[in-house]
Amino acid sequence: MKKSNTHSTLVGYTLWIFGFTGAHRFYFGKPITGTLWFFTGGFFLIGWVIDLFLIPGMDDSADRRYRGGAYNYNLAWIFLTFLGVLGIHRFYMGKWLTGLIYLLTGGLFLVGVLFVGAGLLLRKAWR
Template sequence: MNDQRNTHSLVIGYLLWIFGFMGAHRFYYGRPISGTIWFFTLGLFLVGWIIDLFLIPAMDRSADRRYQPGPNDYSVAWLLLTFLGVFGIHRFYMGKWITGILYLCTIGLLGLGILYDYWTLNGQIDEINRAA
């Protein structure tokens, strides 16, 4: 597949899989419903988490087909959300300065904004990239 269509990283997918019993890799690949289920059931009691070790390449290909590449990198945004989300750094990265400042002043809208972004970040970046 052309590197230009490679919107998500297989390496980051596997790194997030390490914490996958909490659904991180599933959110990253645009599967928020199963990510939420993994979060509340510890990766379907670790069975689903182990099975995902073999499913990650297919999830990566699916995300690469589904989302539009562009100026905003999905992996960068996800890393910023994961590690600096309470400060809104991922929102600044996407050019959403007002909500970035709001997250900065409210600890990610008391965590609810971060949860919202876990569900919608891929779609937000896709929308920005399509507009570019």
Template structure:
């Protein structure tokens, strides 16, 4: 999944996926540090994946599917419907992801949201 999101890494998608929000925001606003950092990240993905595997609990809500839905359909709130957040899913659908701000918020917090859902269900 990290490699798929790396394709969009110049906006920081893979960094957000691996729980690296600060550098994700930096990549988002600098186009992956003018694409240089984006290329270097291709070599760093295995290490980021190992760190993320230790940090987040797997469970009923799948991280990969939620990230695919956020990355490609986030403005429509499909990832929120998937997580069972119907009200905010409808809100995103009607406001195009709260005018993009909600989508950026979810890039920053999606791993934590899924981790909370999975912990509550265990």
């Protein structure tokens, strides 16, 4: 499979700083371990430290699995991770109606933010 540069190691390390939330794992397309990191504080911070050394491999793996699209998914992920409850990621992707709904409902009461995160992963993988 042709490798494209859909992910950035620098963005991965930046999200790793908040790694106990699982942000870097979601970014590299690992929603299950991202969720585990989110609920266990980076698997009690041990996994968070180990991920410091695993990020280059996660970047290579994600670059092989995902293809680029019309939008910069690095930016979309950052918006989702840190501004998801405001719907900024939806506005960026041109989805004004759902962006407005997120803005008015706090990301559909936070459940929608998790749902959109999974949707971004699937959409990115199938293109």
